[in-house]
Amino acid sequence: MNSSPTVVTANDNAQNEEPRVDVTSTDAAAATPEESGEASVRTSRPVVAESAITDASHAVKVRAKNVDFFYGTNQVLFDVSLDIPEKSVTALIGPSGCGKSTFLRTLNRMNDIIEGTRHTGDILLEGTDVYDPSIDVVLLRKRVGMVFQKSTPFPKSIFDNIAYGPKVAGLKNKAKLAEIVETSLQRAALWDEVKDRLNSSAMALSGGQQQRLCIARTLATDPDVILMDEPASALDPKSTARVEDLIFELKKNYTIVIVTHNMQQAARVSQQTAFFFQGVLVETGDTHSLFTNPTEKQTEDYITGRFG
Amino acid sequence: MSDQEIEYAALLKGRHRISTYFEWVCRIATISALLFLAVLLAGVTWQAWGWLDTQFLTGFDSRRPAKAGLLAGLWGTSWLIFFTAILTVPVGVGAAIYLEEYATDNRLTRLIKLNLSNLAGVPSIVYGMLGVTAFVRMFGMLSAADGWTIAIALGFGTLEIPLPLGRCLLAGSFTLSLLILPVVIIASQEALRAVPPSIRHASYALGATEWQTIRHQVLPAAVPGITTGIILALSRAMGETAPLIVVGAMSYVAFAPGNLDTPMGAVQDPQRVLDAPFDVFTSITIQITNWIEQPKEEFQNLAAAGSLVLLILLVVFNATAIVIRNRAQKKITW
Ligand SMILES: Nc1ncnc2c1ncn2[C@@H]1O[C@H](COP(=O)(O)OP(=O)(O)OP(=O)(O)O)[C@@H](O)[C@H]1O
Ligand SMILES: [Mg+2]
Numbered sequence: 001m002n003s004s005p006t007v008v009t010a011n012d013n014a015q016n017e018e019p020r021v022d023v024t025s026t027d028a029a030a031a032t033p034e035e036s037g038e039a040s041v042r043t044s045r046p047v048v049a050e051s052a053i054t055d056a057s058h059a060v061k062v063r064a065k066n067v068d069f070f071y072g073t074n075q076v077l078f079d080v081s082l083d084i085p086e087k088s089v090t091a092l093i094g095p096s097g098c099g100k101s102t103f104l105r106t107l108n109r110m111n112d113i114i115e116g117t118r119h120t121g122d123i124l125l126e127g128t129d130v131y132d133p134s135i136d137v138v139l140l141r142k143r144v145g146m147v148f149q150k151s152t153p154f155p156k157s158i159f160d161n162i163a164y165g166p167k168v169a170g171l172k173n174k175a176k177l178a179e180i181v182e183t184s185l186q187r188a189a190l191w192d193e194v195k196d197r198l199n200s201s202a203m204a205l206s207g208g209q210q211q212r213l214c215i216a217r218t219l220a221t222d223p224d225v226i227l228m229d230e231p232a233s234a235l236d237p238k239s240t241a242r243v244e245d246l247i248f249e250l251k252k253n254y255t256i257v258i259v260t261h262n263m264q265q266a267a268r269v270s271q272q273t274a275f276f277f278q279g280v281l282v283e284t285g286d287t288h289s290l291f292t293n294p295t296e297k298q299t300e301d302y303i304t305g306r307f308g
Numbered sequence: 309m310s311d312q313e314i315e316y317a318a319l320l321k322g323r324h325r326i327s328t329y330f331e332w333v334c335r336i337a338t339i340s341a342l343l344f345l346a347v348l349l350a351g352v353t354w355q356a357w358g359w360l361d362t363q364f365l366t367g368f369d370s371r372r373p374a375k376a377g378l379l380a381g382l383w384g385t386s387w388l389i390f391f392t393a394i395l396t397v398p399v400g401v402g403a404a405i406y407l408e409e410y411a412t413d414n415r416l417t418r419l420i421k422l423n424l425s426n427l428a429g430v431p432s433i434v435y436g437m438l439g440v441t442a443f444v445r446m447f448g449m450l451s452a453a454d455g456w457t458i459a460i461a462l463g464f465g466t467l468e469i470p471l472p473l474g475r476c477l478l479a480g481s482f483t484l485s486l487l488i489l490p491v492v493i494i495a496s497q498e499a500l501r502a503v504p505p506s507i508r509h510a511s512y513a514l515g516a517t518e519w520q521t522i523r524h525q526v527l528p529a530a531v532p533g534i535t536t537g538i539i540l541a542l543s544r545a546m547g548e549t550a551p552l553i554v555v556g557a558m559s560y561v562a563f564a565p566g567n568l569d570t571p572m573g574a575v576q577d578p579q580r581v582l583d584a585p586f587d588v589f590t591s592i593t594i595q596i597t598n599w600i601e602q603p604k605e606e607f608q609n610l611a612a613a614g615s616l617v618l619l620i621l622l623v624v625f626n627a628t629a630i631v632i633r634n635r636a637q638k639k640i641t642w
Contacts, residue, residue, distance in 0.1 A: 110513060115413055142515030152506040154525060165514035168524070214510070221514055 058085030061225060061255040062107055062144075067121035069102055069111070069279075076102050079121070080281045082274055084225075089247060089256045091266035091287065094276035095302065100259045101149055103276070104227045107257065108144035109137050125225075142169060145223030147231050149259070151210040153202035158185075158194050161202045161213055165221030180220050187249070188216035189242035207234040215243065219250075226250065228258040232265065244269050263303055267291050275299045352619070355612030364613055368562040369595060373606035378614055381595040383564035384477065384557070385546060385621075387584055388591060391481035392488070392545050397538060399485075400492030404534075407493070408500040409522055421497075428490035436554025439483030444555055446472035465579035470586055475556030477565050477589040483555050484548060488541035495537020499530040531636040539629040543622055549593040559598040561590045592618045 062084040069077035076099045084090045092100045105111045106123055109130055123130045130140055142165070154161050162181040171177060181198070185191040190212040194205070202213055211234050218226060228247075232240040247256060247269045260266050266273055267287060274284040275298070283290060283299045294300045309317070367377025411417045441447060455474070460467040473479040503526050511521040553559075566584030568574060574581050592614055599611040 108513065110509060113509060113512060138515055138517050141513055146513040148506070148510065148513070150506060152504070152510045154507060154510065155529060164511070164516070164524070168511075168514065168516040168520045217510075217514065 058088050060084065061086035061126065062257075063122075063124040063127075064103070064106070065122040065124065067103070067106060067119060067123065069099070069106060070118045071114070072116045076279045077106075077119075078279045080276075080279075081121075082281060082284060084255060084257060085272065086255045087251060087253065088272065089251050089258060089270040090272040090274065091270035092257065092259045092274050092276060093261070093263065093266050093302070094282075096261075098276040099279045100276055101229050104146070104229055104257060104259055107225070107227055108141050108146055110141070110146060112137065142221050143223055144225040144227060145218040145221055146227040147211075147214050147218050147229060149229035149233070151207070151214045151234070153205065153210050153213055155201065155203055157199045158202045158205070158213065159198040162217050162220045165217060169221070184216040184220040185213075187219055187246055188212045189239065189246065190216055208236060208239050211235060212239065212243070215246070223254070225255040225257070228256065230259050230261065233261070240265070263291070275302060277302070349619075352612050352615050355609050356616045359609045359613040360616055364610070365617070368564075369560055369590075369598075370562075373604055373610055376599075376607075376610055378592060378595060378617060379569060380561045380564055380590050381592040381614070382617070383569065384561075384589040384591040385593075385618075387477050387565050387589065388481050388484060388552075389542055389546055391478060391585065392484045393538075393542055395481060395485040396488055396492055396541070400489050400538070400541075401496050401534060403489075404493045404496030404500060405522060405527075408497050409518070409526065424490045424493055428494055431550075432487055432548055433550040433554060435483055435487040436551030438486060439479060439551060439555040443473050443479040443482045444475055462582070465582045467582045468586065473586070475588060476586045478585040479555050480552055480557060480589060480591075481585075483551050484545040487548065487551060488545050491541040491544070492537055495541070496530070496534045499533025499537065500526060502533060503529045528636070532633050535629060535633040535636065539626055539633075543626065546622060546625070547593060547618065549591075549597055552591055552594055553597075556588075557594045558588050558590045559594055561588060565589050592621075 060083045064080055064082045064084075067077055067080045068075060069080075080099075080103060082090075082103075092103065094100055102111065106119060107125075107130075111117045111119070125135075125140070125144065128135060154164065156164075159178075159181055162184050163177045166177060166180055171180075182191065182195075185194060190209060193209060194213075202210065205213060211231060215228070215231055231247075232243045235243060244265065247258065250256060251271075258266075258269065270287045272284065273287040273290045275282045275290070275294075275296075277298050283294060283296045285295075290299065291303060294303065363375070364377050365382070366379055367375060368379050369381075370376040407417060407421065449472075456471040458469040458471065460469070470476070473482075507525050507529065508521055511525045516524070563569070564584075565587040566580040566582075567587075568580040568584055596611045596614040596618070599607040599614065
């Protein structure tokens with residue numbers, strides 16, 4: 001097979017005629033050509049730091065510094081450092097089991113809930129360690145929302161699913177809640193399908209509808225940062241396109257981290273891409289240069305489909 | 309067809325036959341269980357026929373079979389179960405929530421969980437012994453000549469609490485409560501554990517606190533299972549005899565606890581309600597046991613009539629609880 005890393009980009013162009021989903025037209029401000037050139041002679045981590053920090057238009061929203069993560073004695077993340085710029089989309093890619101979901105869960109401390117887990121290193125949200133006593137984990141999770149890999153609607157009505165976040169935060173105004181439910185469902189491209197049965201069970205929705213429901217539910221809490229773990233894995237191409245449109249829309253106001261197994265999707269929606277392999281962050285860079293000109297052999301092999 | 313496929317085809321008939329056999333084995337098991345139950349019910353009803361009348365339900369016990377009734381036992385059992393439920397449900401469900409939702413998984417909690425299953429298997433008479441020591445005698449502390457009495461004046465009467473409790477109804481309820489607590493805790497734990505962790509995670513991820521997650525997600529999903537456990541446990545408590553004998557239930561009492569023998573009595577004289585928990589008591593099961601021991605033949609019929617009443621009460625009790633449970637279940641729509 002042709003090992004040229006540009007294969008992905010070529011595919012992408014062939015499949016998508018819309019210009020905005022073309023990888024070549026995505027926001028590539030994060031890396032200048034000089035940086036890409038430098039990257040090839042450096043190890044990945046300094047490049048990460050540089051590419052994000054030198055980007056003046058996007059301040060660093062979330063910074064992971066030398067994060068190791070353990071399930072019991074089993075270490076699954078090794079010295080991961082990653083800067084996530086605000087108001088942009090960062091894609092996490094890598095083979096199954098490499099620690100993408102685990103890394104994502106460290107960002108809003110969802111791993112705290114799993115017993116026997118442990119981490120070292122720092123996770124900084126706007127410069128403050130998320131484990132700092134001044135950070136309330138409940139508030140942190142409202143600020144850093146999450147869409148899970150497996151969609152898990154609550155066994156309640158569609159309305160109650162969406163209204164749950166604002167309700168637990170203390171919103172009681174019925175009209176306001178109804179408004180939030182409607183706008184959230186609309187943004188998640190689910191409104192038209194469910195507007196006539198908001199009071200029926202969310203469990204009766206199809207898999208793809210449930211996934212969009214979970215996205216809407218997260219949007220309803222109005223977070224700063226949205227973590228999405230394969231948000232389109234159960235969606236048909238049309239819904240996927242709508243979710244991608246949504247992500248594109250959201251990035252104007254939100255910081256988004258998305259895990260995806262779909263290279264084209266990563267290329268279409270993200271500005272920065274991070275490639276994980278066996279718990280190590282192998283390479284990070286702006287999406288365009290990572291896909292067209294990866295510095296690491298492992299990255300190149302992965303994005304050209306040699307493994308994973 | 310290959311040799312292998314021919315062999316498979318030959319085996320298929322046998323596989324289907326075994327499947328049919330097994331279905332029949334299960335069917336026969338069910339039928340025989342129902343048959344036993346029917347025979348039992350028919351036997352009891354046969355014996356009780358003619359004895360289960362208003363006199364039986366509204367009269368107190370007597371030396372003469374024709375005049376003997378179950379009223380003291382009916383009131384005793386109702387009070388016992390009422391207080392047992394009040395004591396057991398909050399403690400049992402609370403403990404289960406703590407163990408499942410809050411406690412970290414360390415050696416101590418594992419030890420507690422293991423011992424809960426052991427406690428559930430302890431014979432009820434042992435709980436009776438415990439009840440005597442802990443509640444009736446209160447470990448021999450406070451034993452001035454007649455003990456102590458705490459009197460609390462309330463608007464409509466005086467609540468007089470004897471210390472130690474002595475052989476009173478409340479001591480019986482405490483004992484029954486101890487007896488069924490492990491069962492309630494274990495059943496509630498199972499119900500809580502059956503709620504998928506992903507539901508909790510999703511709730512936390514939306515910025516809910518632990519209490520909000522338990523209150524709005526975990527408990528509603530676990531309530532049907534928890535109620536089932538509580539119903540079964542209280543039904544068991546209703547049918548217990550041995551621990552009540554040990555804590556000193558009276559085999560022959562001709563009055564209801566607190567002398568409260570009609571519901572209207574509670575309105576007429578509220579003081580009786582305050583007295584009832586600390587009065588001597590009997591229960592349906594104790595009365596039945598007592599009658600069985602009597603030499604006169606007619607008392608056997610009374611025992612049968614008492615058993616039938618207990619059975620009917622249990623059925624009514626279970627049915628009510630199932631209705632409550634189904635209501636709760638309808639609220640969560642899986
Ligand atoms: N709750 C857990 N307890 C123990 N080990 C876990 C747990 N969750 C994940 N792991 C392990 O951690 C490693 C990383 O898992 P993770 O879910 O982060 O992978 P992933 O990159 O998201 O994979 P996928 O693409 O398949 O979702 C795996 O080896 C997995 O077995
Ligand atoms: Mg994953």
